[in-house]
Every structure is written in structure tokens, then in C-alpha cells.
Amino acid sequence: MQYSIEVNNQVEIYDLNKVAKQAAGAVLLRVKNTVVLATVAREDKPVEEDFLPLTVQYLEKAYAAGKIPGGYVKRETKPGEFETLTSRIIDRSLRPLFPKGYAYPTQIVVMVLSADPEVDLQVVSLNAASAALYLSDIPIKAPVCGVRVGRIEDKWVLNPTNSELEESTLDLYVAGVKDELLMIEMRAIASKKDNTSAIVAIDPIIADAMFCSPQSMNELCEDEVVEAIKFASEAILRGSRAYEEAFAPHKKPSANFELKSEVENERIASYLREFYLSEIKDAINQMAKSERASELNAIAKKVASDESAINEEWSEEEISKVLSKVKKEIVRAQIINEGRRADGRALDEVRPISIETNLLPNAHGSCLFTRGQTQALVVATLGTDGDAQLSDSLTSKSAIVERFMFNYNFPGFSVGEASPLKAPGRRELGHGNLAKRALAPSIDESNPYTIRLVSEILESNGSSSMASVCGGALALRAAGVETLELVAGVAMGLVFEGDKHAVLTDIMGLEDHDGDMDFKVAGPRGGITALQMDIKLGGISLEVLKEALEQARKGREHILNLMQIADSEIAVNEDVLPKLELFSVDPSKIVDIIGQAGKTIKEIIERFGVSVDLDREKGEVKISGDDRKGVDGAKSYIIELTSKGGDRGAKRFNDKRERAPKPIFNVGDEIDGTVKSVVDFGAFIEIAAGVDGLLHISKIRSPLAVGDKVRVVVAEQKGNKISLNLA
Structure with a gap:
């Protein structure tokens, strides 16, 4: 059965019960020439652990764009960064829909079978996955709708094409159900219309490969962000209603699921509240993160040895599970009813911050940023065009070139765990991408370097991604990069209890775990460059969102004041920074620099010990090296070479060198x-x-x-x- 739904500036054609019929739910969705298959499968037996075992996989097939995979292995291998980040976006948008207590292993797979260069693969994939989930026998109340919003010539554009997104100064991705928002991703970007000096990354999730113009970072103020999200929420309401109307008659009857209760043994909970409430409160409010966990474990052991526990045959494991739920109740009640947080801070108070720059003498730039028990060591490295990151995309014929990279690492020791070091997972890639989106607009377009930032999380108790943003902004300055403005980030939390709510500034791990929202906001003083929001249960209204943004602005300004002081004290490691010259020649002379079969440019590189990057179209020459003398010598040589052309220019340069008085050496000296x-x-x-x-x-x-x-x-x-x- 086929449904054609025209909504939110695009026509979506859904095929139901046509393919993958043995899955719990499946749809084939076509938008223009893009076709994606979304399937949902689940197990019949729940897991024993208290969590939602949901796995989401977004996969791109090379044949979808008429390509054969590169490399020796001519088949798709491990997912790329765009695939991993898209899987994460779909997961974060759909996870809040599952019934509370649902613990059945569930897998959602989205495969791109045909790719239209102008179609947003993330919007299409989320809507397809949501439809498949809604049509399955899992009790989902309503389908999610995902939309992207751009801003072109100061007008909001709904679901822009990839070409239109290149002209946009905003990339806002929002998912929700009816009038509730579930997930937000936002980045401010520079208009690319007049920017021809960098290569465009067409995939929207890949943070801007280009740097913004010197005039503006194009950050959005809080009111503009709310206005854009309101525009998106109206589209989500239309889309969610249209999907429900079309798919409701075909939804499978809900299976008979056994849902876990919030507190599995109320007798244990009552016992803890009656006899151990003060001890649990002391563990929550008077101890650091590691000490708190140890003390709660000690309380569980103590309860297990009580006569009542022995008579009731309560196991220590069962007591620990219930204790965790009681602890959550206490944390939330203190915040809502007393305005008090576990570490004694006010709801809008930021933890103590310390900053040290260029503590690594041989790195180009470094910053150790510590906020409470969260610590990030961010290191900047400057390179040439040859160091840029290359990646393939289904919606781009040529390779994507990224001259700004941000790698985020989260070793186990940062949270006291003896876990093996392994390749970055979805969380690490997501946090690195968020930090990159926050900082990219601050880097001037005229910056000649390829830049790599690496954030090593040395300690974590909440919001290490925002610590990475702050440390990254200062690491850039410590490496001598003239950024337009400093950028800071802060993580906000939200707790709902009945008709009451509380917004928390700079949440720690306990509040992230036991709260209802994780809301990260980054930007300079004038506005927001990146935003990410996840709601764990239900949705959030625009009024509460506006309150959270305003509180985040105040927290961000407090952090920026401290960063400004640290910035004024930076001593740049001039001796270790690469030397670079950027100048222009007649584009027709580039061939003279290259020489026959590359002979001339190879000689320049060997003779002066430099790297040379050439732009044939604009006639730009970029020379970099570790030695100033070599860079200056190569520049002079190339100017002579191109001033009268080819061998004559080179000969004139060499003649000048030979005419200069030189010591005479003999073989064997x-x-x-x-x-x-x-x-x-x-x-x-x-x-x-x-x-x-x-x-x-x-x-x-x-x-x-x-x-x-x-x-x-x-x-x-x-x-x-x-x-x-x-x-």
C-alpha cells in the first residue's frame, strides 16, 4: 500500500507492507530520487538490566549514488562519521517514545538505497524510521516528525535542499511529536554565497569545513533561536498529525509487553525511606562523585545485613537497584522543593573554574580547562592544506575537505574505570562534532592553516563536551590563531515534577543521570553558535526552552569573563609554530612553479625544506615550514620564477645567489x-x-x-x- 504525503515543503511517498515483511515494522520512503528503507525488529524476551536496549543503525550504500567503494575492499565496511552521527540523531529522537519500563532488545535499521544530491538524508531517514516504529507492534503513541530549518536572506526556510543550505546562515535540526520537542541540533554558519576560498561540505551534520567571514560569526541571539525553533515546531505539528492520520489505520496491535515498574520492590523503598533516608541524603549532599558511589554501595551492604532484609530475603543487588531509585527521588525533590543541589550550589551557579594555557611546551597550543570535577586538556595543531581531512559523501560527487577538525577522547580513567582504550564510539564522535560546530564560526576565513583540536578528557563529572569547547577556544588562541571571538559552552539540566520545573546551570553527572533534559548551549557573548538538546521523557514547551536559554546565557557570560582573563595571559609558543607565507601569483604561472612532471616544485621542497600548496584557479601559493629562512627563501624563489616565467626566472634567482659572496668548500672539508x-x-x-x-x-x-x-x-x-x- 502506498501513501503520498505532501508536508513541510516536500512530497514523501511511503510504501507499506511491500518489503521486509518479517520485521516488526518496515517502510520504504521516497523523496524525489532518494529512497530509504527503515525496519524495526525486536526480541520477545526482555533484558534483566534496568535500561532500554535500543540499537539504531543508519547505513549508506555506495550504489545509492552510482559509486563503487574505494580502497582494496570493494564493499561497505565500518560506518563513516556521518553515518554514525546520523544513527545517533535518530536514536536520540526516537528513544523518548518508548513506554516507561520497556526493556526488550530492539533494533532500528535505516538503509539509503538511492541518494538524490539535493535531498536531506537525515530528515528523510528519521521520518522513515519513525513511521516503521509507529507501524510496529511496539506501543508508540504518535509518530515523530523531523525537520531542518535554514535562514537565507533573513528568512526561515523549511527543509532546504542541500544547495540552499550552502547559502544559509543557520542549520537547525529539530524532532518532535505534535506540540512537544524531543531533540534539537543547531549550528550557526557563515553564508557561503560569496565565500569561494573553501570547499563546501554538503552533508549537513558535518560541521562547516569553511571558516566564516571576518565581519561576523553569524551567531544567533536567544530570541532568534526561539523564533527558529517555533517555526520548526509548527512544521513538526503539521507533519506529526499528517503521519498519524495516514498510518494509524495500518498500525499493528500492540504486543503484550511486560513493563518494568519504576521501583521494582516498594517494600524495600519504604524501608529505605523510613530507616536510611538521612544516610542517603548525606551520601548525596556531602560527598564527591567517587565517594558518593562508594557510600551508596556501603549503605546497600548495610541494609542487606539487617534482620528485616534477611527475613524478606532481599539480595544486595535488589537493594542497590531500589536504592538508586530512592536516591533519584531525593535528588529531584531537593531541587524542586528546596532549590538545593547535591553539591550545595544554587540552581544557576557554575562550578569553580581554573584555566592553564600552553602547559605543553612542544605543542602548537594547549589549554587545561577544569570546571568542578570535569577536566579537559585540549591541544591545537596547525597544518597545511595537505593535512586536511578527506571523506566521501553520497550527496557529493567530489571528496569533502575539512580544514578544521575536532577529536574528542574519553578514556575510562576519567571516571575511575579500568576499561580498555578503544576506537571512539558514537558518544565521542557526537561530542567532538558538537564542539567543532560551536567553534568553527569563530575561525576567520583568512586563516591559512588546517587546524586539528584534540580534547583529552582527564576527569569527568558532567558536561565534558562543553569543557572541550571552552578549552578549544583558548587552545586556538594559545596557538596564535586569531579567532573572531572567544566561545564558551555550558550544559543545562531540567527537572519536571507535576506542574513544577527547575532549570539547572552547569549540570554534573548526578543531575544529568537523574534529570529530564540535557541541554548544551555554546557561543560568544553575542549569541549562540551551537546547541544540542535531548529530552529523556516527554517533550518541552517553548516557554521552558526560552527560560533555559536565558539562564544559559548568564552562565556562558560568567565563563567567558574567566576565559577572557586567561586569554590576556597567554604566551604563544612562537618557536614551535609552523612558519607560513600566503601570496598570489598570476594563475597562468602556476604551471611554471610545478614544472615538467612536477620537477620544479619537488626541487623547491627539497632545497628549502618546505611544503608548497597551490591553488590553480586563484593563483594562490601557500608555503609552510619549520624554518623561517627556508620559507622566505622559497617565497623569493617562486616570485623570481614567476616574474619572467619558468627557467628564466629560476636562472635569475640562482644567478643572484651565485653572485653573492660564498665560502668555498672542497670535498672532504x-x-x-x-x-x-x-x-x-x-x-x-x-x-x-x-x-x-x-x-x-x-x-x-x-x-x-x-x-x-x-x-x-x-x-x-x-x-x-x-x-x-x-x-
Whole structure:
């Protein structure tokens, strides 16, 4: 059976009961020339643990874009970053729909079978997955609707095409059910219409590969964010109602599920409340994270040894489960009724912050950002265009080039666990992507470097991703990158109890675990560059959202004041920063720089110990290296080379060098030299003022560093080229 639904600026064609009929639910969705298959499967036996065992997999097939996978293995392998992040978005949007106490292993799979370059794969995939879940025998009350909102020429655009999104200054992705919002992802981006100096990343989730214009970061103020979300919520209401009307007659009857109760043994809960309430409160309110967990375990052991527990045959494991629920009740009641948090802070108070910059002497830039018991060491590395990240996309014919990367690592020791180190999972990729979206607009378009930020989480008790944003902003400044403004991030929490609610600033792990919302907001003083919201149960109204945004603004300003002080005290590691020159030549002369079969550019690289990147269309030349003398020499050589063209320019440059007075060396002369630069094929040794010789890697006995003194022997001299051996 086929349904065509025209809603939210696109026509969606759903095929029901056509494919994958043995799954609990399945739909085939087509939008333009994009076709996705979404399936839902579940097990009949619940897990014993107290959690929702939901797995979401979004998979892209290369044939969907008429491509064959690259590399030696000609088939799809592990999911790429875009696939992983899209899986996470679908999971976060659908997880709140499941009934409370549902514990049956459930898998949602979305496969892209055909990809239209203009269709937003994330919006289509979420709506397909939601329809499949709603049609299954799992008791879901209403289907989710996902939409994307852009802003083009100061107008909101609903579900823009990928081409339109390139012109947008906003990328807002919102999912919800009817009038309730469940998930929000937002990033402020620079208009790409007049920006031709960078390569566009078409996949929306991949944070901007381009840097914004010097005039503005294009951040949105809180009122603009609320207005955009309101625009999205109206579209969600239309979409959710349209889906329910179309699919309700075909929804399978709900299976007979056994749902776990909030408190599995009310007798234990009553016993704890009556005899151990004060001890539980002391453990919550008077202890640090690790001490709190140990004390709660000790209480569980103590209760298990009580006569009542022995007579009732309560196991320690059962007592611990109920104790966790009672602890949650106490935490929430204190916040709602007393306005008091476990660590004694006011609801809008940020934990103590300390900042140290450039503590790593050989890194380009570093920042140790500590907030309460959360600590992030963020390190910046500057590179050239050749260091940019390349990735494939179904909606792009050419490779995506990212000149700004953010890697987030979360080792087990950061939370006191002896867990093995492994490849980053969905959480790590998601947090890194959020930090990248927050910081990308602050980097000036004229920045010539490829930038990699790495956040090593050394300690975690809530909001390590926002600590990574703050540390990342200062690590960029510590590396000498002239960002437009400092960017800070803060994590907000929300607790609902009946008709009461409380908004929490800078939540710690306990409040994240026991609260109802995780809401991360990042940006400079003037507004928001990135936002992420997840609701655990139910939805959130625009009024509460506006309250949370305003409280987040105040918290962000407090953090920015402290960051500003740290920024004023930064001492940049000038000695370790790469040297770079960016200039333009006549585009027609680029071929002279390259030379026949690349001979000329190879000679430049070897002779001066530099890297050279060329832009054929604009005639831009970018020279980088560790030694200022080599960079300046290469620049002068290229200017001479292109001023009169090809060999004549090079000859004129060499003639000038040869006319300069130089020491005369003979083969066999022993000289005390200084290492000027180290390259892949050896090291350049200064043997006299303005004269360098090459010590090939095959002649080097132990590692050399710039500035080392070495005694060398002249092995060969051809014109200006001198080959050396170690003495």
C-alpha cells in the first residue's frame, strides 16, 4: 500500500507492507530520487538490566549514488562519521517514545538505497524510521516528525535542499511529536554565497569545513533561536498529525509487553525511606562523585545485613537497584522543593573554574580547562592544506575537505574505570562534532592553516563536551590563531515534577543521570553558535526552552569573563609554530612553479625544506615550514620564477645567489654545522652564513632536532647543492 504525503515543503511517498515483511515494522520512503528503507525488529524476551536496549543503525550504500567503494575492499565496511552521527540523531529522537519500563532488545535499521544530491538524508531517514516504529507492534503513541530549518536572506526556510543550505546562515535540526520537542541540533554558519576560498561540505551534520567571514560569526541571539525553533515546531505539528492520520489505520496491535515498574520492590523503598533516608541524603549532599558511589554501595551492604532484609530475603543487588531509585527521588525533590543541589550550589551557579594555557611546551597550543570535577586538556595543531581531512559523501560527487577538525577522547580513567582504550564510539564522535560546530564560526576565513583540536578528557563529572569547547577556544588562541571571538559552552539540566520545573546551570553527572533534559548551549557573548538538546521523557514547551536559554546565557557570560582573563595571559609558543607565507601569483604561472612532471616544485621542497600548496584557479601559493629562512627563501624563489616565467626566472634567482659572496668548500672539508630543518629525506645543515647542505637520512645515525650542532664532511658539491656526511 502506498501513501503520498505532501508536508513541510516536500512530497514523501511511503510504501507499506511491500518489503521486509518479517520485521516488526518496515517502510520504504521516497523523496524525489532518494529512497530509504527503515525496519524495526525486536526480541520477545526482555533484558534483566534496568535500561532500554535500543540499537539504531543508519547505513549508506555506495550504489545509492552510482559509486563503487574505494580502497582494496570493494564493499561497505565500518560506518563513516556521518553515518554514525546520523544513527545517533535518530536514536536520540526516537528513544523518548518508548513506554516507561520497556526493556526488550530492539533494533532500528535505516538503509539509503538511492541518494538524490539535493535531498536531506537525515530528515528523510528519521521520518522513515519513525513511521516503521509507529507501524510496529511496539506501543508508540504518535509518530515523530523531523525537520531542518535554514535562514537565507533573513528568512526561515523549511527543509532546504542541500544547495540552499550552502547559502544559509543557520542549520537547525529539530524532532518532535505534535506540540512537544524531543531533540534539537543547531549550528550557526557563515553564508557561503560569496565565500569561494573553501570547499563546501554538503552533508549537513558535518560541521562547516569553511571558516566564516571576518565581519561576523553569524551567531544567533536567544530570541532568534526561539523564533527558529517555533517555526520548526509548527512544521513538526503539521507533519506529526499528517503521519498519524495516514498510518494509524495500518498500525499493528500492540504486543503484550511486560513493563518494568519504576521501583521494582516498594517494600524495600519504604524501608529505605523510613530507616536510611538521612544516610542517603548525606551520601548525596556531602560527598564527591567517587565517594558518593562508594557510600551508596556501603549503605546497600548495610541494609542487606539487617534482620528485616534477611527475613524478606532481599539480595544486595535488589537493594542497590531500589536504592538508586530512592536516591533519584531525593535528588529531584531537593531541587524542586528546596532549590538545593547535591553539591550545595544554587540552581544557576557554575562550578569553580581554573584555566592553564600552553602547559605543553612542544605543542602548537594547549589549554587545561577544569570546571568542578570535569577536566579537559585540549591541544591545537596547525597544518597545511595537505593535512586536511578527506571523506566521501553520497550527496557529493567530489571528496569533502575539512580544514578544521575536532577529536574528542574519553578514556575510562576519567571516571575511575579500568576499561580498555578503544576506537571512539558514537558518544565521542557526537561530542567532538558538537564542539567543532560551536567553534568553527569563530575561525576567520583568512586563516591559512588546517587546524586539528584534540580534547583529552582527564576527569569527568558532567558536561565534558562543553569543557572541550571552552578549552578549544583558548587552545586556538594559545596557538596564535586569531579567532573572531572567544566561545564558551555550558550544559543545562531540567527537572519536571507535576506542574513544577527547575532549570539547572552547569549540570554534573548526578543531575544529568537523574534529570529530564540535557541541554548544551555554546557561543560568544553575542549569541549562540551551537546547541544540542535531548529530552529523556516527554517533550518541552517553548516557554521552558526560552527560560533555559536565558539562564544559559548568564552562565556562558560568567565563563567567558574567566576565559577572557586567561586569554590576556597567554604566551604563544612562537618557536614551535609552523612558519607560513600566503601570496598570489598570476594563475597562468602556476604551471611554471610545478614544472615538467612536477620537477620544479619537488626541487623547491627539497632545497628549502618546505611544503608548497597551490591553488590553480586563484593563483594562490601557500608555503609552510619549520624554518623561517627556508620559507622566505622559497617565497623569493617562486616570485623570481614567476616574474619572467619558468627557467628564466629560476636562472635569475640562482644567478643572484651565485653572485653573492660564498665560502668555498672542497670535498672532504670538515665543518661544524647547525641543523636548520628536518625533513622526511634528511636534514639541512647550515655550514656557513647563508649556505646549507643536505645530510641525507641514510647518513643520519641518531635523531636530529633543529638547533643541534653536528660535525659534517662535504661529500659532494654541484652548483648550489652540497651533500654532506657525518664526520
